[in-house]
Amino acid sequence: xxxxxxxxxxxxxxxxxxxxxxxxxxxxxxxxxxxxxxxxxxxxxxxxxxxxxxxxxxxxxxxxxxxxxxxxxxxxxxxxxxxxxxxxxxxxxxxxxxxxxxxxxxxxxxxxxxxxxxxxxxxxxxxxxxxxxxxxxxxxxxxxxxxxxxxxxxxxxxxxxxxxxxxxxxxxxxxxxxxxxxxxxxxxxxxxxxxxxxxxxxxxxxxxxxxxxxxxxxxxxxxxxxxxxxxxxxxxxxxxxxxxxxxxxxxxxxxxxxxxxxxxxxxxxxxxxxxxxxxxxxxxxxxxxxxxxxxxxxxxxxxxxxxxxxxxxxxxxxxxxxxxxxxxxxxxxxxxxxxxxxxxxxxxxxxxxxxxxxxxxxxxxxxxxxxxxxxxxxxxxxxxxxxxxxxxxxxxxxxxxxxxxxxxxxxxxxxxxxxxxxxxxxxxxxxxxxxxxxxxxxxxxxxxxxxxxxxxxxxxxxxxxxxxxxxxxxxxxxxxxxxxxxxxxxxxxxxxxxxxxxxxxxxxxxxxxxxxxxxxxxxxxxxxxxxxxxxxxxxxxxxxxxxxxxxxxxxxxxxxxxxxxxxxxxxxxxxxxxxxxxxxxxxxxxxxxxxxxxxxxxxxxxxxxxxxxxxxxxxxxxxxxxxxxx
Amino acid sequence: xxxxxxxxxxxxxxxxxxxxxxxxxxxxxxxxxxxxxxxxxxxxxxxxxxxxxxxxxxxxxxxxxxxxxxxxxxxxxxxxxxxxxxxxxxxxxxxxxxxxxxxxxxxxxxxxxxxxxxxxxxxxxxxxxxxxxxxxxxxxxxxxxxxxxxxxxxxxxxxxxxxxxxxxxxxxxxxxxxxxxxxxxxxxxxxxxxxxxxxxxxxxxxxxxxxxxxxxxxxxxxxxxxxxxxxxxxxxxxxxxxxxxxxxxxxxxxxxxxxxxxxxxxxxxxxxxxxxxxxxxxxxxxxxxxxxxxxxxxxxxxxxxxxxxxxxxxxxxxxxxxxxxxxxxxxxxxxxxxxxx
Numbered sequence: 001x002x003x004x005x006x007x008x009x010x011x012x013x014x015x016x017x018x019x020x021x022x023x024x025x026x027x028x029x030x031x032x033x034x035x036x037x038x039x040x041x042x043x044x045x046x047x048x049x050x051x052x053x054x055x056x057x058x059x060x061x062x063x064x065x066x067x068x069x070x071x072x073x074x075x076x077x078x079x080x081x082x083x084x085x086x087x088x089x090x091x092x093x094x095x096x097x098x099x100x101x102x103x104x105x106x107x108x109x110x111x112x113x114x115x116x117x118x119x120x121x122x123x124x125x126x127x128x129x130x131x132x133x134x135x136x137x138x139x140x141x142x143x144x145x146x147x148x149x150x151x152x153x154x155x156x157x158x159x160x161x162x163x164x165x166x167x168x169x170x171x172x173x174x175x176x177x178x179x180x181x182x183x184x185x186x187x188x189x190x191x192x193x194x195x196x197x198x199x200x201x202x203x204x205x206x207x208x209x210x211x212x213x214x215x216x217x218x219x220x221x222x223x224x225x226x227x228x229x230x231x232x233x234x235x236x237x238x239x240x241x242x243x244x245x246x247x248x249x250x251x252x253x254x255x256x257x258x259x260x261x262x263x264x265x266x267x268x269x270x271x272x273x274x275x276x277x278x279x280x281x282x283x284x285x286x287x288x289x290x291x292x293x294x295x296x297x298x299x300x301x302x303x304x305x306x307x308x309x310x311x312x313x314x315x316x317x318x319x320x321x322x323x324x325x326x327x328x329x330x331x332x333x334x335x336x337x338x339x340x341x342x343x344x345x346x347x348x349x350x351x352x353x354x355x356x357x358x359x360x361x362x363x364x365x366x367x368x369x370x371x372x373x374x375x376x377x378x379x380x381x382x383x384x385x386x387x388x389x390x391x392x393x394x395x396x397x398x399x400x401x402x403x404x405x406x407x408x409x410x411x412x413x414x415x416x417x418x419x420x421x422x423x424x425x426x427x428x429x430x431x432x433x434x435x436x437x438x439x440x441x442x443x444x445x446x447x448x449x450x451x452x453x454x455x456x457x458x459x460x461x462x463x464x465x466x467x468x469x470x471x472x473x474x475x476x477x478x479x480x481x482x483x484x485x486x487x488x489x490x491x492x493x494x495x496x497x498x499x500x501x502x503x504x505x506x507x508x509x510x511x512x513x514x515x516x517x518x519x520x521x522x523x524x525x526x527x528x529x530x531x532x533x534x535x536x537x538x539x540x541x542x543x544x545x546x547x548x549x550x551x552x553x554x555x556x557x558x559x560x561x562x563x564x565x566x567x568x569x570x571x572x573x574x575x576x577x578x579x580x581x582x583x584x585x586x587x588x589x590x591x592x593x594x595x596x597x598x599x600x601x602x603x604x605x606x607x608x609x610x611x612x613x614x615x616x617x618x619x620x621x622x623x624x625x626x627x628x629x630x
Numbered sequence: 631x632x633x634x635x636x637x638x639x640x641x642x643x644x645x646x647x648x649x650x651x652x653x654x655x656x657x658x659x660x661x662x663x664x665x666x667x668x669x670x671x672x673x674x675x676x677x678x679x680x681x682x683x684x685x686x687x688x689x690x691x692x693x694x695x696x697x698x699x700x701x702x703x704x705x706x707x708x709x710x711x712x713x714x715x716x717x718x719x720x721x722x723x724x725x726x727x728x729x730x731x732x733x734x735x736x737x738x739x740x741x742x743x744x745x746x747x748x749x750x751x752x753x754x755x756x757x758x759x760x761x762x763x764x765x766x767x768x769x770x771x772x773x774x775x776x777x778x779x780x781x782x783x784x785x786x787x788x789x790x791x792x793x794x795x796x797x798x799x800x801x802x803x804x805x806x807x808x809x810x811x812x813x814x815x816x817x818x819x820x821x822x823x824x825x826x827x828x829x830x831x832x833x834x835x836x837x838x839x840x841x842x843x844x845x846x847x848x849x850x851x852x853x854x855x856x857x858x859x860x861x862x863x864x865x866x867x868x869x870x871x872x873x874x875x876x877x878x879x880x881x882x883x884x885x886x887x888x889x890x891x892x893x894x895x896x897x898x899x900x901x902x903x904x905x906x907x908x909x910x911x912x913x914x915x916x917x918x919x920x921x922x923x924x925x926x927x928x929x930x931x932x933x934x935x936x937x938x939x940x941x942x943x944x945x946x947x948x949x950x951x952x953x954x955x956x957x958x959x960x961x962x963x964x965x966x967x968x969x970x971x
Contacts, residue, residue: 117961
């Protein structure tokens with residue numbers, strides 16, 4: 001089959017203050033007509049630069065040093081255009097860009113203009129590339145495209161603004177915009193990274209079906225090997241601007257040759273990992289967990305009498321939405337962000353809290369920290385044998401409680417003050433709680449650095465000089481500074497690359513046993529939770545719908561939402577491809593769309609039913625689960 | 631949208647009431663009033679008849695009444711000697727100093743002031759817009775650096791100093807007298823084409839003098855806004871669609887960076903007017919600025935009050951217009967209306 005795109009020895013150089021960076025250094029590959037090629041690599045590997053070079057939308061600091069980007073338009077046989085040698089704003093390139101080659105971006109939130117309607121932005125592409133169309137024809141084409149990408153009411157969708165749509169719908173609008181001119185090649189630059197797993201699966205399914213329908217080729221840029229396994233026919237692996245390995249997807253997954261690729265494969269958490277199997281990070285950390293004052297191998301009282309460390313009962317948090325009217329504001333309705341959530345965390349255990357964005361998992365965590373006040377419910381913290389009612393703590397008692405429960409944030413970039421050195425960041429909790437004198441604090445800070453595998457010599461640096469993974473380790477060190485018993489990790493690895501993710505996950509695993517810590521681990525990534533958690537609570541629409549040990553949950557998921565969630569995770573395994581039929585057509589997260597004993601609405605009472613083996617499911621109280629027991 | 635407009639209109643009423651109260655209190659803050667100054671003068675001359683007239687006037691204008699009553703009479707919710715007649719009824723009061731109704735004193739000057747300031751705003755936009763766009767799209771080029779330098783000079787030079795410098799050079803180098811807003815022979819004449827022409831030929835100097843700093847500030851703001859917008863992802867999206875560069879610039883980033891421009895309308899009017907007062911004194915322009923200054927100095931309370939109320943009204947209306955324009959231009963403001971972030 002002929003190739004749509006051939007890239008030959010492409011070099012893209014960046015001119016920055018420090019000199020020239022070879023972002024893309026001699027890359028060659030091809031995209032066959034109608035085929036899918038995945039371009040895989042970590043952030044900074046140059047894969048996005050390749051995409052931008054193909055679109056000739058490179059940023060100002062970048063320039064194509066040498067090489068060819070040959071585009072063979074299937075509609076114009078025999079004509080070859082070398083995009084690399086055309087002026088990026090010239091008419092010839094502009095005719096191809098958006099017309100024959102289109103791109104989908106990672107961030108559906110920012111990629112569309114908020115001031116123009118969806119219809120306007122889609123029909124603009126038509127106006128630019130198929131100017132022969134009349135106004136009515138253009139509208140008809142826009143409607144058809146919107147229907148094709150899954151808008152139930154295309155006429156209404158045409159007049160909506162992007163900010164009125166959810167992330168998944170925005171990405172659909174973006175796809176409609178790129179495909180409306182029926183391009184020969186689609187460049188998808190991390191098209192689903194910013195989306196929830198269930199939405200991701202829907203978008204992947206959509207892209208795949210559209211691809212076969214429109215008979216276009218696709219260059220899929222991603223860091224997620226799971227997506228690669230499910231979507232691609234050929235794979236190109238990039239590392240530091242160079243192609244380290246390429247081939248058909250079977251060869252790449254079954255017989256990886258290059259050490260980097262092998263390492264990458266081992267660094268990804270998978271569902272079929274053996275119990276106790278460790279991830280192998282690409283760069284192993286040397287963390288010292290043996291000589292610790294903060295650790296000091298505390299014998300926990302709780303373990304002796306076997307009481308759980310934290311008990312949460314019937315936690316409810318409502319948010320009111322207000323409507324502005326002529327006479328001021330009035331209550332328009334209320335959203336139950338957290339609705340009757342109960343669970344317990346045993347000492348030394350890791351409880352995973354899984355769910356898509358907006359399901360209330362972060363709100364729950366914040367209530368445990370007392371930074372959000374629940375409307376009702378109870379939280380009891382077992383403070384070395386004395387039960388404390390967390391929600392009633394005041395003044396000094398609350399201050400003391402804060403030492404025992406600490407938080408690791410999702411975003412390693414914004415959670416560290418850029419104007420403080422690492423030393424100041426790590427010493428701050430100690431200072432606030434008046435721990436030790438200056439020397440002792442310094443000793444502790446040094447110890448914390450060793451604990452998370454960072455060089456003590458870097459204490460006087462500022463956060464910006466660290467990489468994402470290093471910053472997240474600083475965040476973990478800060479959380480550990482006061483020697484907490486419970487650590488709440490809110491998506492600690494979701495902003496990190498796969499290789500770094502493995503590093504941080506292993507660190508958390510080691511610290512847990514070394515310091516006798518208890519975790520509440522919040523994530524939307526089931527594979528990550530699977531790797532770390534002992535028990536997993538699945539949350540949806542503010543409620544816990546299923547709670548079980550991690551083996552049980554993955555072996556025997558009962559709740560339809562859990563099943564949909566599990567089905568939606570792309571596993572980096574060619575033998576376990578995504579089952580698009582199990583996605584429930586996007587209704588998985590709507591409690592009213594669940595089948596009978598699970599459906600939640602105002603009419604029936606539903607509670608957590610015990611179906612044996614520490615496995616709880618939210619269902620109607622009259623439901624019979626005898627047949628589900630293993 | 632209709633309820634929003636109505637609500638905004640209704641909010642203007644209490645706002646103006648509060649402003650009127652504050653204005654009046656501030657005018658009345660210094661001890662004494664316009665007439666007490668006069669009385670002192672007349673006493674020293676021993677003019678009995680005049681003294682009696684002043685007493686009569688004091689009664690007439692209600693200056694012997696308590697503060698609140700005077701205020702209420704001024705805005706027209708309380709009967710004075712002439713019955714209920716105040717701002718609400720369109721009566722701006724009496725100027726003691728000029729011995730004329732305020733509207734007669736102010737009329738022409740207000741019009742000139744308005745013309746001057748409107749031209750300044752127009753000048754600011756017409757000059758700032760293309761320069762700002764150029765500076766942003768050609769960031770760090772020689773043109774950008776040069777315009778930036780010029781902008782800083784404009785920002786840093788005080789208006790009155792610039793006016794003096796201009797006057798000096800015009801006089802010494804070209805033998806021109808550039809003071810005044812029209813040729814002296816047209817002063818106090820009825821409006822005619824010749825008078826209008828004379829105003830136009832004199833207008834450009836004060837417009838440049840008053841407009842420079844505003845223009846410079848606007849250039850800086852537009853450049854910064856536009857630079858931010860040019861980095862945004864949706865610009866790349868539009869480029870990836872194959873849109874020509876200029877069309878893209880106008881449709882997406884420029885449109886986005888308009889918001890601060892529009893929200894500035896409300897602020898610009900009062901700052902331009904107060905800025906022009908000093909320049910008007912220096913250039914001896916027959917606009918409202920110098921008169922306001924005199925009125926405040928001699929405690930000609932109704933004249934000063936009316937001036938200030940007029941300013942306040944301009945501001946409030948300017949804000950209202952800019953809010954409406956913002957809502958019309960930006961669907962995020964129109965549709966989320968503060969409900970979302």
